[in-house]
Amino acid sequence: MQKLLSSTCLAATLAIGLAGLAHGAEYTPVTDARLTNPEPQNWLMTRGNYQGWSYSPLDQVNSSNVRGLTPVWTFSTGVDSGHESPPIVNNGVMFVSTPYAQVIALDAATGDELWRYKRKLPEGFSALHNTNRGVALYGDRVYLAGLDAVLVALDARTGKVAWETKVEDWKTGYYMTMAPLVVKGKILVGVAGGEFGVRGFVEAFDADSGKSVWKTYSIPAPGEPGSNTWEKPDTWKTGGASTWMTGNYDPTTDTVFWGTGNGSPWFGDQRPGDNLYTSSTLALDGATGKLKSYFQYQQNEDWDWDAMNAPMLVDFQKDGATVNGLLTPQRNGYLYWLQRKSDGGIGFLKAQPYVAQNVFKSVDATTGRPVIDMDHKPGTGKMAQFCPGLWGGKDWPYESYSPKTGMVYIPSNENHCNKFEGKVEERVPGQWWTGVAIPDFHFSVDPKAPFYGEIKTFDVNTGAPGWRQLYAHSMMWGSLLSTGGNLVFGGGTNDREFRAYDATTGEELWHSRTNSAIIAPPASYEVNGVQYVAVQSGYGVDAAYQETLLSELLGWQADVPQGGVVWVYALSK
Amino acid sequence: MMGAGVALAPVALAPWLARPARADDDPSALHPQPGDRLVFLTGPKKGQIIKPEDLPLGGPQFQAYPQSPDGVLRDGSRLNLLIVIRLDPASLSPTTLANAADGVVAYSAVCTHQGCPVNAWSEEKKMMVCSCHGSTYDPRNDAKLLFGPAPRPLPALPLKLVAGVPMVAAGFSARLGGETA
Numbered sequence: 001m002q003k004l005l006s007s008t009c010l011a012a013t014l015a016i017g018l019a020g021l022a023h024g025a026e027y028t029p030v031t032d033a034r035l036t037n038p039e040p041q042n043w044l045m046t047r048g049n050y051q052g053w054s055y056s057p058l059d060q061v062n063s064s065n066v067r068g069l070t071p072v073w074t075f076s077t078g079v080d081s082g083h084e085s086p087p088i089v090n091n092g093v094m095f096v097s098t099p100y101a102q103v104i105a106l107d108a109a110t111g112d113e114l115w116r117y118k119r120k121l122p123e124g125f126s127a128l129h130n131t132n133r134g135v136a137l138y139g140d141r142v143y144l145a146g147l148d149a150v151l152v153a154l155d156a157r158t159g160k161v162a163w164e165t166k167v168e169d170w171k172t173g174y175y176m177t178m179a180p181l182v183v184k185g186k187i188l189v190g191v192a193g194g195e196f197g198v199r200g201f202v203e204a205f206d207a208d209s210g211k212s213v214w215k216t217y218s219i220p221a222p223g224e225p226g227s228n229t230w231e232k233p234d235t236w237k238t239g240g241a242s243t244w245m246t247g248n249y250d251p252t253t254d255t256v257f258w259g260t261g262n263g264s265p266w267f268g269d270q271r272p273g274d275n276l277y278t279s280s281t282l283a284l285d286g287a288t289g290k291l292k293s294y295f296q297y298q299q300n301e302d303w304d305w306d307a308m309n310a311p312m313l314v315d316f317q318k319d320g321a322t323v324n325g326l327l328t329p330q331r332n333g334y335l336y337w338l339q340r341k342s343d344g345g346i347g348f349l350k351a352q353p354y355v356a357q358n359v360f361k362s363v364d365a366t367t368g369r370p371v372i373d374m375d376h377k378p379g380t381g382k383m384a385q386f387c388p389g390l391w392g393g394k395d396w397p398y399e400s401y402s403p404k405t406g407m408v409y410i411p412s413n414e415n416h417c418n419k420f421e422g423k424v425e426e427r428v429p430g431q432w433w434t435g436v437a438i439p440d441f442h443f444s445v446d447p448k449a450p451f452y453g454e455i456k457t458f459d460v461n462t463g464a465p466g467w468r469q470l471y472a473h474s475m476m477w478g479s480l481l482s483t484g485g486n487l488v489f490g491g492g493t494n495d496r497e498f499r500a501y502d503a504t505t506g507e508e509l510w511h512s513r514t515n516s517a518i519i520a521p522p523a524s525y526e527v528n529g530v531q532y533v534a535v536q537s538g539y540g541v542d543a544a545y546q547e548t549l550l551s552e553l554l555g556w557q558a559d560v561p562q563g564g565v566v567w568v569y570a571l572s573k
Numbered sequence: 574m575m576g577a578g579v580a581l582a583p584v585a586l587a588p589w590l591a592r593p594a595r596a597d598d599d600p601s602a603l604h605p606q607p608g609d610r611l612v613f614l615t616g617p618k619k620g621q622i623i624k625p626e627d628l629p630l631g632g633p634q635f636q637a638y639p640q641s642p643d644g645v646l647r648d649g650s651r652l653n654l655l656i657v658i659r660l661d662p663a664s665l666s667p668t669t670l671a672n673a674a675d676g677v678v679a680y681s682a683v684c685t686h687q688g689c690p691v692n693a694w695s696e697e698k699k700m701m702v703c704s705c706h707g708s709t710y711d712p713r714n715d716a717k718l719l720f721g722p723a724p725r726p727l728p729a730l731p732l733k734l735v736a737g738v739p740m741v742a743a744g745f746s747a748r749l750g751g752e753t754a
Contacts (some may be wrong), residue, residue, distance in 0.1 A: 013590055081687075122686070123650065123651070124650055124651025124652050124683075124750075125651075125653065125686075125688065126651075126683075126684070126687055126689040126690070126705070126751065127689075127705075128689065128704075128705045130687060171651070195704070354640070360689065426615045426616065428614065428615060428636065428690075430651075430690075431690045431704070432689075432690070432692055432693065432704030433693050434703070434704075437693035437694065437695065437704065438693060438702055438703075438704055438706075438707040439693070439695040439698065439700075439702050439707065439709065440696075440697070447624070543706060544722070545706050545722075548707075548720075548721070548722070563679035
């Protein structure tokens with residue numbers, strides 16, 4: 001039996017070493033100072049900075065010359081399914097992760113492969129979403145959240161495993177897809193598995209040793225503050241509040257802002273109460289993990305509207321004063337302005353819908369708590385339609401904030417709904433346990449709608465809407481990147497295009513057709529004085545599944561090609 | 574905009590779940606063997622050996638694991654997860670009928686797409702459904718795919734009726750598990 005355990009629990013791994021860092025090139029260690037003030041030429045973390053802006057200050061490529069942008073190299077990952085990670089770049093070295101937890105190190109200027117890490121997943125393993133959303137860099141290591149809920153530290157120069165730490169038992173439904181977050185010598189991860197009835201948490205590990213430093217559950221245990229919001233015994237144990245997207249970080253107050261998923265199972269009447277901290281933003285102390293504050297977007301959730309997207313740290317004007325704020329377009333279709341208090345607290349300021357939504361009758365101006373239209377709240381044995389549907393006004397793809405324009409750019413979807421009812425199901429650990437089967441989702445769209453996917457923009461100070469881009473024949477599943485060159489880059493459409501828009505006017509200035517469709521975030525960086533824009537094209541996961549439904553509903557293309565390719569562009573010389 | 578010499582990505586699919594069960598010396602991880610019986614994983618008869626009369630005619634399916642004649646539950650490998658359903662023999666395709674025991678049919682519950690458990694039932698379509706990405710299989714016709722991304726049918730586990738109890742008659746009809754890159 002011991003032999004059995006050792007052969008299965010230790011998931012074998014493989015680092016395929018090529019040249020490693022060529023010619024003895026120096027790798028520049030990543031420090032806290034560099035993460036706090038990242039150099040414009042680098043893209044050191046998933047969203048470019050701790051504030052989560054998805055913004056590059058680089059401006060060599062700009063709205064006047066972007067039409068000259070051309071591919072300079074590509075790299076086939078050799079992997080299928082949904083590629084959702086941005087290229088992470090540190091002084092000329094690029095790290096991309098792929099579905100099934102692979103990491104590829106590349107020369108960011110030439111595309112030469114330096115090394116590749118392939119995680120061997122355990123026998124019988126499966127995950128609802130097999131994607132990965134990027135690596136984290138710290139010191140001279142690369143950190144990967146393995147799909148099988150194992151955190152892996154790799155040597156940035158060679159790809160060799162420095163350590164592995166099991167975060168959770170995948171057989172119980174936990175898995176990991178987000179990019180880790182580095183906070184002062186610690187590597188923070190969250191977990192997916194809400195559809196399987198897990199209890200979410202954020203856990204911090206020592207960057208050197210891989211040992212756990214703190215672990216904070218996103219659902220309180222009995223006796224802890226908030227536990228009285230789980231009124232039915234034991235529902236908290238399987239209540240969801242997964243933590244499947246990376247948080248953002250405020251170094252000045254050492255506060256981590258991390259989003260949580262909806263409740264499990266999906267139907268609130270099976271877990272009466274507000275169900276803290278489902279569909280919330282948590283404010284956690286970076287050093288201890290202690291919960292400083294929270295904001296819950298909707299209580300006793302029924303719509304699969306995770307609040308997994310951590311808010312961006314954006315300072316905006318309000319009543320003539322600058323507010324240290326949080327800005328977040330949520331899956332529930334509302335755009336929120338929140339306050340970052342000096343003690344790490346979160347205050348509600350205002351919310352407004354950014355897509356049509358029929359569930360909230362209103363949002364309390366003081367607390368931010370929505371008043372629910374019960375006609376649009378599904379329940380156990382109670383069929384109800386709600387719009388936007390379960391994929392929300394936006395799903396996980398990143399919005400972008402440009403400090404240059406003062407605008408937020410939101411990849412959105414509209415004119416779609418779901419209608420379902422719940423049933424009570426017996427839970428089998430590691431198996432789907434939402435209370436509704438996929439064929440019974442009754443996803444629908446308005447067939448006469450003039451568009452479905454869109455980019456919406458708003459002034460962060462006034463909330464006034466700006467330009468829009470409407471996609472008549474596609475949903476929008478692409479993260480956006482704004483740049484100092486007054487550009488917004490993004491893919492996200494089923495026509496395989498990668499596009500650049502004028503950040504001020506929304507005019508489409510450039511496009512490039514890629515191998516697959518793009519659901520990964522773009523990034524920008526500079527090597528030897530040349531600005532590059534890079535993105536992975538590789539369709540899959542929910543975008544592809546939704547597309548199969550739309551092929552039946554609207555006749556859209558059912559088989560958008562899959563397979564990952566890293567595309568890197570620069571101005572033609 | 575695609576430049577010369579830019580290659581499209583090959584979609585590399587490699588079987589990763591097709592290996593034999595974990596350890597030859599662990600009977601709980603062995604794949605189903607002839608003579609094994611089937612045991613409910615869930616429901617009011619959880620842990621009990623499945624008999625045809627325990628199953629509602631026409632579905633839904635139940636999840637099960639095989640159990641050896643000497644009582645070892647073969648749940649040591651997730652690849653041994655089964656779905657069992659009782660259907661009108663007149664509704665079955667010839668191959669499915671040949672694999673059935675008094676209308677009881679068993680398939681691998683591991684989706685051939687990405688290995689998720691096929692644990693949902695569409696009452697509307699009377700079909701077995703994978704909860705991960707909606708692959709929908711016809712239990713009457715060799716678990717052929719009707720919808721979704723799975724590349725091939727679910728492997729069938731041939732059964733025979735012995736003393737009124739469905740027993741495993743032979744190994745799976747195809748290799749187990751999903752595809753991944």
